[in-house]
Amino acid sequence: MALFVERGYDKTTVGDIAARAGLTERTFFNHFADKREVLFSGSDQFVKQIVDAVRATPKSASPLDAVLAGYESTSDMFAERRPFARKRSEMIAAHPDLLERELIKMMTLAGAITNVLEERGTPASSATLASETGAAIFRVAFEAWIHDPKEHSLTFQMRAARRQLERVVGRAKRVARS
Amino acid sequence: MALFVERGYDKTTVGDIAARAGLTERTFFNHFADKREVLFSGSDQFVKQIVDAVRATPKSASPLDAVLAGYESTSDMFAERRPFARKRSEMIAAHPDLLERELIKMMTLAGAITNVLEERGTPASSATLASETGAAIFRVAFEAWIHDPKEHSLTFQMRAARRQLERVVGRAKRVARS
DNA sequence: GTCTATAGTCCGATAGAC
DNA sequence: GTCTATCGGACTATAGAC
Numbered sequence: 536m537a538l539f540v541e542r543g544y545d546k547t548t549v550g551d552i553a554a555r556a557g558l559t560e561r562t563f564f565n566h567f568a569d570k571r572e573v574l575f576s577g578s579d580q581f582v583k584q585i586v587d588a589v590r591a592t593p594k595s596a597s598p599l600d601a602v603l604a605g606y607e608s609t610s611d612m613f614a615e616r617r618p619f620a621r622k623r624s625e626m627i628a629a630h631p632d633l634l635e636r637e638l639i640k641m642m643t644l645a646g647a648i649t650n651v652l653e654e655r656g657t658p659a660s661s662a663t664l665a666s667e668t669g670a671a672i673f674r675v676a677f678e679a680w681i682h683d684p685k686e687h688s689l690t691f692q693m694r695a696a697r698r699q700l701e702r703v704v705g706r707a708k709r710v711a712r713s
Numbered sequence: 714m715a716l717f718v719e720r721g722y723d724k725t726t727v728g729d730i731a732a733r734a735g736l737t738e739r740t741f742f743n744h745f746a747d748k749r750e751v752l753f754s755g756s757d758q759f760v761k762q763i764v765d766a767v768r769a770t771p772k773s774a775s776p777l778d779a780v781l782a783g784y785e786s787t788s789d790m791f792a793e794r795r796p797f798a799r800k801r802s803e804m805i806a807a808h809p810d811l812l813e814r815e816l817i818k819m820m821t822l823a824g825a826i827t828n829v830l831e832e833r834g835t836p837a838s839s840a841t842l843a844s845e846t847g848a849a850i851f852r853v854a855f856e857a858w859i860h861d862p863k864e865h866s867l868t869f870q871m872r873a874a875r876r877q878l879e880r881v882v883g884r885a886k887r888v889a890r891s
Numbered sequence: 892g893t894c895t896a897t898a899g900t901c902c903g904a905t906a907g908a909c
Numbered sequence: 910g911t912c913t914a915t916c917g918g919a920c921t922a923t924a925g926a927c
Contacts, residue, residue, distance in 0.1 A: 661881055
């Protein structure tokens with residue numbers, strides 16, 4: 536990350552990264568499948584955290600509630616890392632390669648959540664919809680969280696996004712203008 | 714596509730593709746930014762089709778209705794190409810590289826739709842939510858459409874997915890088990 | 892069209908930890 | 910003795926510079 540900020544993502548070679556870490560290029564590829572993965576190394580843990588939280592929600596909760604509870608369980612973790620999250624987010628947004636990787640990670644996560652919902656007895660297509668909808672809410676909330684000068688929590692942003700989604704999905708002919 | 718089917722995506726080099734087309738490797742990169750793009754060449758037209766359709770829906774329609782109308786406008790186009798769509802979909806699903814590209818294309822499309830909604834007067838975050846939700850519905854519907862032995866239309870699948878989403882998003886404590 | 896850097900693979904060698 | 914981490918060299922394909 537330091538190197539990427541110093542000289543830019545494209546201008547940083549795998550050799551550079553390895554050298555800075557006191558290793559060789561081969562060793563790098565031993566730990567990471569490709570260059571992009573260095574920015575996503577924590578993602579397994581992130582997935583586990585969320586999946587566990589979904590699994591732990593009472594069965595009385597609706598599928599969507601369970602999904603949102605899963606994402607919200609990361610709120611504390613993110614709270615301490617807002618500046619880093621902001622930087623990382625900018626870096627990803629600026630590099631299509633990284634954005635692609637980010638998207639496939641989010642999709643893998645959504646798939647894992649779908650599986651947990653199915654374990655809980657949710658029918659397949661409802662599970663998919665709940666998990667994809669939850670992901671959309673998370674993305675909107677995360678974006679708001681990153682840029683919010685008032686620094687509300689991620690959970691706060693997710694609750695707001697959820698209420699808004701309910702209005703958007705409702706069959707009402709007219710939608711409030713703000 | 715022929716080459717990819719013949720010898721597999723990974724085993725096909727850009728040189729192979731260029732040779733088959735009677736061109737050189739450099740010329741290939743003149744037309745496509747990278748190897749993956751050959752499978753997404755029609756995507757600009759796809760985006761235009763949908764964006765135009767969203768723009769053309771009456772303002773009385775809700776944002777989500779407009780988004781869905783956009784996606785549904787591709788139903789006829791897809792109807793004639795079900796076998797090809799199926800093959801392409803399998804190819805993409807089998808190759809993470811291609812899946813990444815597919816996802817970023819879908820995200821670009823969602824972004825374009827969001828912009829059109831904003832032009833129509835929908836507030837930014839509602840626009841994002843409507844467009845992301847619409848994308849989720851499309852994905853679920855497309856998946857069902859591809860595998861449906863009864864060969865219902867894409868529009869049919871989208872209507873079904875939408876009804877299901879409404880149940881999923883509703884605040885009901887209990888959700889129907891099928 | 893030429894030339895070149897970089898990413899990423901394959902096979903194998905080596906060394907330390909437990 | 911097995912497991913795991915590092916390293917080396919040769920190699921191909923992608924992709925960018927010119």
